[in-house]
Amino acid sequence: PYRTGATRRATGVGLALAWHGAGFTGSGEVKLASVVSLELTASGELRILTGSTEMGQGTKTIFPQLVADALGVPYEAVEIAPQDTAFVPDSGPTVASRTAMVVGGLLIKSAGRLRERVEAATGGDFASTYRAHARAGGATRIDERFEPYPGIHFDDETYRGDAYPAFGWASCVARVEVDLDSGEVAVTDVVAADDIGAVIHPILAEGQVEGGTLQAIGYATIEEMKLRDGRYLNDRLSTYIIPTALDAPRITTILVEAPFPGAPHGAKGVGELPMDVGAPAVIAAIHDATGVWIDELPATPERILAALGAIERPPETGRPGVAPAPVRESPAETQAAVETPIEEGTDPRPGARTDPQPLRGPGPELDRQP
Numbered sequence: 001p002y003r004t005g006a007t008r009r010a011t012g013v014g015l016a017l018a019w020h021g022a023g024f025t026g027s028g029e030v031k032l033a034s035v036v037s038l039e040l041t042a043s044g045e046l047r048i049l050t051g052s053t054e055m056g057q058g059t060k061t062i063f064p065q066l067v068a069d070a071l072g073v074p075y076e077a078v079e080i081a082p083q084d085t086a087f088v089p090d091s092g093p094t095v096a097s098r099t100a101m102v103v104g105g106l107l108i109k110s111a112g113r114l115r116e117r118v119e120a121a122t123g124g125d126f127a128s129t130y131r132a133h134a135r136a137g138g139a140t141r142i143d144e145r146f147e148p149y150p151g152i153h154f155d156d157e158t159y160r161g162d163a164y165p166a167f168g169w170a171s172c173v174a175r176v177e178v179d180l181d182s183g184e185v186a187v188t189d190v191v192a193a194d195d196i197g198a199v200i201h202p203i204l205a206e207g208q209v210e211g212g213t214l215q216a217i218g219y220a221t222i223e224e225m226k227l228r229d230g231r232y233l234n235d236r237l238s239t240y241i242i243p244t245a246l247d248a249p250r251i252t253t254i255l256v257e258a259p260f261p262g263a264p265h266g267a268k269g270v271g272e273l274p275m276d277v278g279a280p281a282v283i284a285a286i287h288d289a290t291g292v293w294i295d296e297l298p299a300t301p302e303r304i305l306a307a308l309g310a311i312e313r314p315p316e317t318g319r320p321g322v323a324p325a326p327v328r329e330s331p332a333e334t335q336a337a338v339e340t341p342i343e344e345g346t347d348p349r350p351g352a353r354t355d356p357q358p359l360r361g362p363g364p365e366l367d368r369q370p
Contacts, residue, residue: 013173015173021167025096045079047079099269152262176289183302187249195268208274
């Protein structure tokens with residue numbers, strides 16, 4: 001740690017590593033049996049039908065991108081239908097870092113089947129014949145259902161086997177500044193490296209990592225649900241504080257590509273991976289700066305000050321029959337220590353504090369709710 005002048009700030013650096021399974025655990029994907037559909041309408045339009053929800057992660061961008069690439073047509077030629085469950089198939093929930101890998105993989109397979117059918121019927125290239133084929137022969141719809149990845153087996157009875165078909169790997173390095181008097185933490189720099197398999201859209205993938213990292217910083221430092229008598233005290237964004245762009249540190253994103261061979265595009269999940277490492281990296285950095293471990297999240301100023309107070313409080317002395325051992329003293333000092341009686345509640349070391357109060361910190365946390 002590096003302490004800066006009279007402001008009593010300490011800086012520290014922390015590292016965290018993690019891996020995260022992509023898709024549902026065990027036989028979850030088999031039980032979901034997700035379905036996607038790709039439609040060539042009678043008017044010659046290409047339409048994707050899935051139940052996957054767009055939350056800002058870029059689903060509505062990468063799905064047409066994957067299908068257009070598989071069909072050999074421009075990106076603009078592919079549209080995606082609204083996620084109205086009265087019309088789209090059940091593609092499974094948009095969770096578990098599964099959407100790009102599982103649902104995207106099914107769309108690539110459905111596009112391959114549609115291309116084969118049209119080219120077999122027309123004898124020409126899909127891109128130059130599909131509109132005329134649709135207007136002459138009517139609409140074509142391809143449904144694709146999930147099938148287990150080859151070589152992946154899991155036994156629900158014994159909980160043995162392959163829990164996930166693929167794993168993403170992540171590392172995060174965080175630098176923090178800690179005000180030793182107020183306990184406030186500022187995360188100043190983060191470097192996040194994530195192996196997400198084949199990168200489909202670099203800008204969107206970097207945005208996922210940056211957003212997940214900032215969410216993890218909030219989890220580590222400020223976000224806390226408070227309860228009283230079974231009711232949430234901060235049940236809205238005006239009272240449950242989350243980090244904003246103004247709170248964001250400098251984030252450097254490194255995307256590592258180790259494609260998953262079981263998926264047609266080699267992609268693995270990215271949604272949850274950055275969240276796994278951001279918070280422990282911040283907590284490790286706080287420890288590097290202050291020497292204390294915070295074992296309850298978030299690392300609020302109250303918790304940091306309480307932890308600092310615990311290590312700065314002078315050790316208990318004067319217990320019956322116990323005297324503190326002198327450290328690196330001369331023989332004369334040692335003899336004096338032996339001959340001088342130790343009074344109850346005193347510390348014989350030169351300059352030692354004898355009051356029981358910590359050097360700083362409010363003691364018990366002030367914001368804890370029963």
